[in-house]
Amino acid sequence: MISIRDVSTVFTTAGTDFTAVDHVSLEIPRGSIQGIIGFSGAGKSTLLRNINLLERPTSGRVSVDGTDLTALGDEELRRARHQIGMIFQHFNLLNNRTAQQNVELSLKFAGVEKKERRRRAKEALAIVDIADKADSYPARLSGGQKQRVAIARALATEPKVLLCDEPTSAVDPRTTASVLQYISDINAQLGITTVIVTHEMNVVKAIADNVAILEEGRLVERFDLAELDRPGFRPATEIGRYLISDDITLDRAARATKELSHA
Amino acid sequence: MISIRDVSTVFTTAGTDFTAVDHVSLEIPRGSIQGIIGFSGAGKSTLLRNINLLERPTSGRVSVDGTDLTALGDEELRRARHQIGMIFQHFNLLNNRTAQQNVELSLKFAGVEKKERRRRAKEALAIVDIADKADSYPARLSGGQKQRVAIARALATEPKVLLCDEPTSAVDPRTTASVLQYISDINAQLGITTVIVTHEMNVVKAIADNVAILEEGRLVERFDLAELDRPGFRPATEIGRYLISDDITLDRAARATKELSHA
Amino acid sequence: ATQLAGCGLVGGSAGAEAGGDKTITLIATESAPFQEPLRIAAESLAEDGWTLETKFVTDIVQPNIAVANGEFDASFFQHVAYLKQFNEDNNLDNEASFYVYGSPAGIYSATHDDIDDLPDGAKIALPVDPANNGRALKLLDRAGKLEVAEGKPVTHISQKDILDNPHGYTFVEVDQQSLATTLPDVDAGFLFTRLAGELGLTTEQALLFEEDDEQLPYRVVVSGKPGFKDSEKGEALRSALQSDEVREWFEGYIGGALTTPWDSTPAEDLPKWAGGE
């Protein structure tokens, strides 16, 4: 279980304060998948980084499985992090290590033995369907391939908590489906608690149990995904309604003529 | 008009050849919006980079508005690129320049005068709704905000051709809509030819006139978007059918029990 | 020109019988009148079964210390005046064993022919090392161009000791080896005979030159710990360095400007210039 209590994060740049996360409280039941959505800059990534204290909140408490992370010393926090996998928005792969070595590294940090590391890294790469690029350096990978390596890296250690920052932003629908399937499987089998930040509504719909909506750092709405199937359900906030609807409708008035011209 | 004729790109790593783009030919009419879709690693980014010769194809020819880019000298190619805007999958912003300065830079390279640069950069940032972060350095921006700066940078110069590599991968639906709206508007008004690589089908559906499907470097299918509205239309290839369907269906058998447990 | 084998039959057969330690270790400095005689000496020593191991240095402090510590049998880089003062300053008792060559110096100029032609405010180059820094000042003092404090050992004299500078000379201190190359940039400069000779200048062309009695402290010596001089090694080294071949070399070097005062010894000369010691 992840319990976020009254967490705020304030960035100070050149003397002016900017509140990226504003008194957010959120309880995420063990084994559930929590979606977090919101506009760009709403504070989703910051909140996610607050959970494993990569960004220590300015105020508030975060506990995971009953342990108050905010109260831990450096060493205990480090150990606690072995149980928390993270997929970064910008991948953060090591450039001078191959895909395989990148995955092995997280296993090494988690204390897995050398032989075992090789095996599990290979396995993790196979799950995201990128075993053939195991020996490629990140610079030789496509965007989606890098993202998949990052996913494999986070999954390989079989953490108890998985924090995902737009884990499928760079991958195609098929890969998205297989990644989500895998997350959903291990979530079900191992009871992993998962937090997914995303702006893809179909991802939320496919996998999340519950969704939280952030707006300008504040948690403005939360509802169970089951609600969506309930006839007549409408998100309470305007932003909730907006985000939930997946279609992009452009004003294509100007297009009709053009389409003719090259038909 | 962009004309890609029999373009191949082969990467050589440690002696082994890898064909990322495999004899692709594609004519993109002036003023149209061409979508390119395909699985991760299919060669979409490479093909896009082939168009402005950031990655010079191993063989084949690329011409833009009648000019054979592959035949140009360094200096002519450089000038030709002033007419070709590009949005990168990984943004490629300068870390030591603010958002505003990043945008101004592309205007400077395009030969726009100093005063004019400021005005147009501000304008471009406003279009992607990020004027308030004009003085922030990229490290202080969220993922989506960085992407918007990159979009503003490409749009500010009002190029004749716009190459977009997953331009909305990191932004929420509202921003996606406004960015696409803008691209669609300038496309209509100024007749800009646009190529969009994306894995978001709703983006393709909202904006593209035509979509090309890549698979393992080969162009396997192409159809007009108008076709989609035709009753009974099905993409010819399996991959086409897969990509066109937007839903992610997971095997959620395991979930039923879990949902009960924390209901 | 390869050094011919067969030269240097002169000198110490003394070492031959010694057996055991037949290696002489020497610390020396790097210019021609040090290196070439040593090369010749090494060959003749080798014929007598000696090995001469030479370490070349440019520093002028460590060699005396190294000899005092017993790291080397002897040093060969300094004139007697410097050795004497170094001993006093550092409480060492290294001994001037024997002379190798005389190294007088003078004040030269590339632009003026006479010391009286030096304009007021002339720029004069001095060697920066304390061994020779005061020598130029003493020369100018003798010529009546400066007044320098009396009674100080020459290696302690520096610009600080100028009591009166009526012509307003200015001094620049440079590395002794650079004195030659920088001579055109000053009105006058201190040069050893060696440096002057290497520029093609003779003693006669000097504006001021050290007189015979003034030269006495500036003879270059081999120095060892007390007793080295009379040891088998010291004797062998002396006869190898004070050989006809070495003398010939000096005679051929820069027109024979460097003297080989081997008929006298540092010990007997010391009282002549250092007063009753």
Added chain:
Amino acid sequence: MPSPILPANTTALDLNRVAELWPEIVLAMGQTFAMLIVAIPLAVLAGTPLGIWLYSMSPHGLKPRPRLHRVVDSLVNTMRSFPFLILLIAIIPVTRFIVGTTIGTAAVIVPLTINAIPYFARFVEQNLTQLGSGVVEAARAMGATRGQIVRDVLLVEAKPALIGSITIMTVSFISYSAMAGLVGGGGIGDFAIRYGYYRYETAVMFFAIVLMIVLVQAVQIGGTRLARTLDKRH
């Protein structure tokens, strides 16, 4: 026998003596500043284009010209091979041509600068090489000239690293410039050697070294601060 490391007339810190030599110390510090103020900016001014050149023309640079690169690269290596003393004599004609003399502070600045230029060029080359290729690629896509890529992209992104390198070079230079003493260039390092080493005035040497440490400390702290301020990546 007393330790020859601390010669017999070694004195504890003798402030009177320091006071007595004060004008000389001030002069020596002034000479060191003169060397720094001329040589470092010149090395940066000349070394930067040279380093950029090395980066650009290298086989993986902006405009690969492998043959020409090899020539210039060798030239830089050649300049870097000279021991200072030999450089000093080798360029005497140049020195005399530029400053009219080969003696004194002004004269020694010439070889010091010539020594520092290829050294800094290597720093520049190294820093540019360490930049990622993404930004250069973006600039190329925008149709930037090579000059623009260098000025507006590479130098901007490498600025903190360059400041760091200038700091390293300046600090090295402060102790290295003690060699100025060879041709009467003076400076605080030479002062320390002259009094401390040759004249055994350990107290004076000690004081001079403290001054050098203070100078180095100031340069290092200032450089580190500036680099950190300019670095916007965090």
Added chain:
Amino acid sequence: MPSPILPANTTALDLNRVAELWPEIVLAMGQTFAMLIVAIPLAVLAGTPLGIWLYSMSPHGLKPRPRLHRVVDSLVNTMRSFPFLILLIAIIPVTRFIVGTTIGTAAVIVPLTINAIPYFARFVEQNLTQLGSGVVEAARAMGATRGQIVRDVLLVEAKPALIGSITIMTVSFISYSAMAGLVGGGGIGDFAIRYGYYRYETAVMFFAIVLMIVLVQAVQIGGTRLARTLDKRH
């Protein structure tokens, strides 16, 4: 009076003379190699942890300890402030303790190494500072210890830059080690000075410098190649 710029006995390249001095040249090259082979690895071995330490404990590092950092930073600055000659005497007890003498190649390697350690530490610090924060962040999130972050992340990512810095240092060292001549360390640089500066045997000096250039060239080309091979960012 003849030009004092080219002393009287300057000769054109005289191969006989070179042949004559061949054993000395071989010895000098051997001494230079000895200095390089001991001092550079030691400087890297000791300078790397020191540089890592400086990076880690700095106010923005992995484990900020600003007070302690300031102390060690000052110590490094202090070591970097000493002119070589003064360093040489200052550490004489150390040198004697380690190699039993203060004269000769072995002895001069001690101050050369001590000079190189803080110099390389600054390079390491600078290279680590220039790495982006993303990978460190990822490692922290994975629960890596500081040691693991350093060994498995920072040093791996900085490896090409470190190779570049070792190259710069080694090249500087080759010409700098000419100072070994002060206390009989020998080496090819000192050989060049001995014949060129003290004896005006320009031909011999010229030959020695050519050897130095070849050595520098080899180090630079090897270093550049190695760094490029290890750099997987392109």
